[in-house]
Amino acid sequence: MSVVNRTVSEDEAGIRLDRYFRRHYPHLTQGALQKLCRTGQIRVEGKRVEASTRLEPGQTVRVPPIPMAAKPARDVPRPLDEKLAREIRKMVVYQDKHVIVLNKPAGLAVQGGPGITKHVDMMLDGLREEDDPRPRLVHRIDKDTSGLLLLARTPGVAAKLAASFRGRDVKKIYWAVVVGRPDPLSGEIDQPLARLGAGPGSITVAADRKDADAQSARSVYEVLDSAARKFSWLELSPLTGRTHQLRVHCESLGTPILGDPKYGGAAAHPSGFTDRLHLHARMLDMPHPAGGRLTVSAELPPHMRETFRTLGFVPGTTPPPSRRGGQG
Template sequence: MSVTTRIVSEDEADLRLDRWFRRHFPTLTQGVLQKLCRTGQVRLDGKRVTTATRLAPGQTLRVPPLPAPPAPTDAPPPLDPKLAQEIERMVLYRDDQVIVLNKPSGLPTQGGPGIVKHVDMMLDGLRGDSEHRPRLVHRIDRDTSGLLLVARTPGVAAKLAASFRGRDVKKTYWAVVVGRPMPGSGVIDQPLAKLGAGNGALVIAADRKDEDAASARTEYEVVDAAGKKISWLALEPLTGRTHQLRVHCETLGTPIIGDPRYGGKAAHPEGFTDRLHLHARALDLPHPAGGRLQVAAPLPPHMKTTFKEMGFVAGDTPKPHYARGSAASSEAPRQRGKGSAK
């Protein structure tokens, strides 16, 4: 391999140099790259760089001769066409940079012990002719239904991940809970701690003085209620802790119906389907190309049945809306519905 030059693309803005090389030359080790930088063989706009240097669009990167990659191994088998069709049916919105899915309850987002089918393994079905494999930007629990955001390129994934970290993404969940929280709206400010690891980890309410406690805050509002027996809540997580909404509803004394892990017997009232009634309803986020994107997901079948039985009126699900170059209204993603507490 001879010396080559590469131009940093818009999609690679603010990417670290070592991550750029990992993307384009995945077999190159960090140690070899550090040596190439240290000896001045890798240069950016003619200047020496370190592996931590951030790139900007339009810069010229000098790539020296690199070690030959190892012999290729057998390629993974193509995705089962049935799985490709299944994930295609989940697509609610798609453009050149992002895809938004409506994940069904019971389907894991990613793999783990004993998991043979999950969203991440199915993303090749959305690749099309792109050189990049789509990437998950965030996760929701296996038993939670609703919106999942997918980036179509690594650069877009980095931008969206930064938006999630910076709390620029507004997420609204709908839940059907046992009981009726009082007051009817407010912020649950209850630190959480995790016991154990992996899929068996349990999250508990923690004392603020506990060194293992993590701050966790959730805004909630009762959208509708059937007396004091069952309530429909709109939940907006202000932090992003594991199982946060499920534990916070439990701490209110109103566990989410069908929760397999939190709420105990109270979460499984007679006459209701034994599935988690928690739905990632709406996303309102900065689009990587500018402006804001709003997407809402229709209720899953089991929650739709419960809404009908309780007399809750969700109204029509709004179509995805991309507002280019302007701030989107904060009213749409909350999706309060047309019912009133009764």
């Protein structure tokens, strides 16, 4: 065994050093990796590094002799029922060799958990092509929320997109039907939030700024239409990314989202409407990992289309995906 110098590939841009080693040397434990970093046996561009260091394409990683070094673990496709494969393929609204964008139906969870037997994550092998890596989730939306969900085709692309989300370079627009009409008709909601409990039973609540558990949460809203002040169609853009942020912010305005099963109480469930959450991830505008920007919009789910018809709201046509600038 001898020292090996590996070059970071374009697809590994932004990946953490520990994840890089997990990919290439899956048997190496986190503790062993940290020891190799502490003792200077692992270096990047000849310099000592920590396990959390992020790598850039073209950098040289010094890999010391590692006992029983293994080849990268093969990403073996999981057996997937063809019905589920067809189902997830129908959700695709945009794809290229870097990203896939889905229009997730309301009621389908993104990932598994207690009592969840069907979710997007278990269906992702239906989107892989031949020997390509399994697509990866970049972000999540609530089970009851419909709309756009972004996937990366490779780990490197996933790292780039995750950095864009962390840096607030991604613009997200949601549509919601709320009970009542906000006053004023547009503005910014600057209401800190706190999380109570853990797991499926946890909830998000409005918090006092002095609360030790309070987290900054800001959203922008605009009323696009209203029906006799009893119902409104809102366009919402979260400026921060707290769990259930838009749902609690709408409640804090005194206009809970129609059909919300967790927030708004009885006011969110007037008679005569489908008792499902009326929140839809309508548009994503984001830096494309190959350059330029990508904008994608998603059609409303059936229950929201029905409510729009009932209230006389006209959503108009959904624009096709648009890629501006960049190559590949």
